[in-house]
Amino acid sequence: MxxxxxxxxxxxxxxxxxxxxxxxxxxxxxxxxxxxxxxxxxxxxxxxxxxxxxxxxxxxxxxxxxxxxxxxxxxxxxxxxxxxxxxxxxxxxxxxxxxxxxHPGMSGLGRADVVDALEIALAENQGAFGRGLCPIDSTVPRIVTNWYGESVVSLATRRLMLVYNANEAEVRSWESDGRLFIPPVDPLEGPGSVAALEHIVARLRRPDGCPWDREQTRESLLPQFIEELGELGDAIKASDVPNQREELGDVLFHVVVQCQLAAEANDFTFEDVLREITAKLVRRHPHVFGDVQVDTYDDVLATWNRVKAEEKATLGQPENS
Known part of the structure; x- marks a missing residue:
């Protein structure tokens, strides 16, 4: 024990x-x-x-x-x-x-708002493959525990500098007695998270928001959505990295605003969309998230199609839907 x-x-x-x-x-x-x-x-x-x-x-x-x-x-x-x-x-x-x-500063904080510095460091240590393992929403107050260890502090600092658009001295200044106490960032002052984008889109749609945004519907925005997708495709084909970043932002805006409009109609929310796609990806990759064995590219496609067919059959939908 x-x-x-x-x-x-x-x-x-x-x-x-x-x-x-x-x-x-x-x-x-x-x-x-x-x-x-x-x-x-x-x-x-x-x-x-x-x-x-x-x-x-x-x-x-x-x-x-x-x-x-x-x-x-x-x-x-x-x-x-x-x-x-x-x-x-x-x-x-x-x-x-x-x-x-x-600690008094932790009153009212949930599990998601308290994170171990080691968790941040381990994710950062994997570079691009690890960023999604420890997502950090800068718009909520946060406490980072166990701020010890040269490697842990170095890697966690690097990640927090990126998330909070801060320099190293600023990150280190948040430390007190082995913890970091990080105040929330105003989405309008430090945007850089999906939560911040959701906040801005919702604010634009409010009665006292933007007249143009308030008048839009899912249908009226569709031509622009399609246009942005085309511009993103052009940027990718041209290997235009700065433009890819910009166009991906435009596409993401349209995804979020479509979800906002759907939420206003009580159809679904952005969180519903995230839940559905994450669950689908896990289901269709049993060779990664389960115990199915695959050896080749063709095995992966066969597994994907088999799981997809099972899903459609359960829902009573044709396989090509």
Whole structure:
């Protein structure tokens, strides 16, 4: 059994058995100093170095140590939600999580608004392939926990600089006691997220918004939508990268405004569209997200068509619809 607890709340129960700390920075806890409590091991060296297998290495080590008896896994601060190592550990071992008192600045925040710096760093470490693994909405207040480790901080800083259009000094200035406290960005001052675009489109459609936008319908915007798709196609064919970026933005605007108009008619929302396409992609790629084995390009197409046919049959639709 592994007991997970924050360093600041150790006073709530007796400490016995080996203690493993996520980071040596927990020694700054007044509780540890007052009770002269030390730990047997920490993972600072892992978070200072290459991160490719950092999470697996930490979890593997904790599981192995727990086979020798009870183990206390010590987190910095209060053991706040969103700790990535704990989430991974819970899938591999029996754990007892001792909840702490949230920092006042975290009052009202949900799980999605509290993110482990390691999660950001691991996603950033994969470059273009990892950006979608840890999406960050800059329009909501956010707390980044476990701001420790040279590699973690470096990679997470790089990602946050991009999301918040900030320089390194600004990102570092948000840090306090091993956490970043990031205020929300006004969508009009720092647009750069889908949420910001949704906000702007909805604002344009409000009664006190833009007269032209308020008068549009899904049908009236269709010619422009088709035109933008054509311009995007031209930019791609011409390998015109700056224009591709601009035209993709125009196309995305039309997707969002079509969803806004549909939501106003109580037909569907942008979130409904996202749910449907993500579910479809997962269903039609069982060789990636499931246990289906494929070896060739033709195998992939056959799997896609088989799943598609099953979907259409379930819905009572013809296969070519």
């Amino acid at each position: 592994i007991t997970v607890v924050g360093a600041n709340i150790l006073h709530e129960f007796d400490v016995s058995g080996p203690i493993v700390a996520r980071t040596g920075h927990v020694v700054t806890s007044p509780e540890l100093r007052e009770r002269d409590i030390s730990f047997d091991h920490s993972y600072d060296a892992i978070f200072d170095g290459p991160l490719e297998r950092a999470l697996d290495t930490v979890v593997d080590d904790l599981v192995e140590r727990s086979t020798q008896g009870g183990l206390l896994y010590l987190l910095p601060g209060d053991g706040v939600p969103g700790d990535l190592t704990v989430e991974a550990l819970s899938a591999r071992a029996d754990i007892t999580l001792i909840p702490g008192t949230l």
